[in-house]
Amino acid sequence: MILTACLLASGCAGGDEPEPAGDQGKEAVPHGYVEGAQEAAEQQSRLVMADAATGTVRVLDLVTGDTATLGAVGPVTDVTTDGRFAYLATGTGTEIVDSGAWTVDHGDHVHYYRAKIRRAGRAEGPGPVRAHSDPAVTALSFGDGSVRLFDREALEDARPGAGRALPDATAPVIPYGEHLVVPGTGAAHDRVEIRDRDGKPVSSPDETCPEPRGTALTRRGAVLGCADGALLISENSGAFTARKIPYGTSVAPAERAVDFRHRAGSTTLAARAGRNAVWILDVTGLRWKRIETGPVVAVNTAGEGTPLLALGADGHLSAHDPATGKRTVRTPLLPPASRGPAPVIEVDTSRAYVNDPAGRKVYEIDFNDRLRRARTFSLDFTPSHMVETGR
Incomplete structure (x- = not known):
């Protein structure tokens, strides 16, 4: 799609509807104002x-x-x-x-x-x-x-x-489809409830999500990270369905996907798989792929057709082909990982942003041009934490 x-100049017109008589002579409020x-x-x-x-x-x-x-x-x-x-x-x-x-x-x-x-x-x-x-x-x-x-x-x-x-909620909640997706309910804390915005239960899918942790909101629906894989909650005309996306193999607790990273709305998610690998979750294709990256502290991807970005513990930034897992380029960027909050990789459609707390900088990376440094922002403080907004 x-x-x-x-634009404000043109609005998003939906047809030539006549103005109500009482509004004649008043300036029209642009659509989206x-x-x-x-x-x-x-x-x-x-x-x-x-x-x-x-x-x-x-x-x-x-x-x-x-x-x-x-x-x-x-x-x-x-x-x-x-x-x-x-x-x-x-x-x-x-x-x-x-x-x-x-x-x-x-x-x-x-x-x-x-x-x-x-x-x-x-x-x-x-x-x-x-x-x-x-x-x-x-x-x-x-x-x-x-x-x-x-x-x-x-x-x-x-x-x-x-x-x-919100009572009886013990895991991250996602507003979605004019309702609330509430994981971690039930006696075993493995049920997912769909509630209205007042918190009243509306339905509960048959599929369970044991030990819910990571969450993401995509164009295909809300994604929950579970001990046995992921659960995709989708909505269509007020009806909610759930599909399990299993890992397909036994995964140790320390190597589960618990923090999804992705471009807003994208259906390709990345998550660390313990210390030395990364999970790619294709929400559209309902499948996982594990990529061996070596020691990694931050990951992200802009979605289909773009590389997986991985920041190593040694400070090198790498790009990997998400289909094959092959590393396509690697470049030094930051000092080796040290104590304190780990750097992050934020992404939009064509650029990635990596904070350098030790150097008091933020790097803008063109991930479509062999990880070229497009801009460097020098700062007068330590950017220990960073998030991108505007999405």
């Missing part, structure tokens, strides 16, 4: 970065190259994003940053927005935090197993409030 950005935001013709990618020790927070605009300073939030232990907001876990709760960049996908077209970068409040709950959102609700799943639901409109107004507790 080809996605077409709709968001108060306080500017619509753009391309994705507005930004990097939210935090210093683990000092809690200094910076937001790097990848379109303009400008960096915004948001001050310190206290020592940061973990950062995650739902595509627009970054959630920074500290010792006293979770600080929320509105990156001011996001994408609205209508299926046959998308809208790209940019707005003011700002602090958006805080949520009570320990890290690590996992965040998933839809247009109505944001689900924050905390390190103690608790889950709270936040009204999306209130969050966008920087008034998140305390949120609403």
Whole structure:
């Protein structure tokens, strides 16, 4: 499916409908209009970065190259994003940053927005935090197993409030299909429930997901990492189905996929398989592939037709053919891995971004051109944690 950005100049017209009589003479509100935001013709990618020790927070605009300073939030232990907001876990709760960049996908077209970068409040709950959102609700799943639901409109107004507790939820929750996908339920904590947005159970697939950990939201549906593989939850006209994607072999607990990495919406997922290998999960083809990479600290992929990117413990960045597993290029990038948060690889359609805490830099990598360094961003603080927004 080809996605077409709709510009404010033309909107996304759906036909020549007559104006209501009472609206004659008034200026029409463009389709996709968001108060306080500017619509753009391309994705507005930004990097939210935090210093683990000092809690200094910076937001790097990848379109303009400008960096915004948001001050310190206290020592940061973990950062995650739902595509627009970054959630920074500290010792006293979770600080929320509105990156001011996001994408609205209508299926046959998308809208790209940019707005003011700002602090958006805080949520009570320990890290690590996992965040998933839809247009109505944001689900924050905390390190103690608790889950709270936040009204999306209130969050966008920087008034998140305390949120609403979701009972009997012990694993990351995914808002999907105007419902909530809630894993880890039942006596054995291996059932998956579909609940309405009020938390009321609607259905439960026959397929189970023992020991749910990793989560991802793709164009094919919501993906849950399980002890025996993955579970794909799909929705069609309000009906939910589940398909198990088994590993196909016995996998030791330390080598299971528990943290999926991918480009937003992509149906190709990457995850570390212990210390020395990587899993590729093809959600469309319903199959896993294990790639022997050697010691690895970070992985990611932009999806079908693009390489698997793996950052080794020795600081070298490698590209692998996801079909064959063969390494196609390898280049030195960072110092060898040391103590502290591991670097990450963030990806969009044509570039990857790798943070270098020791060198106080971020590298933009053209993964279609033999891992060429397209840009280097020098910083005045240590980018221990990093997430990309604007998706």
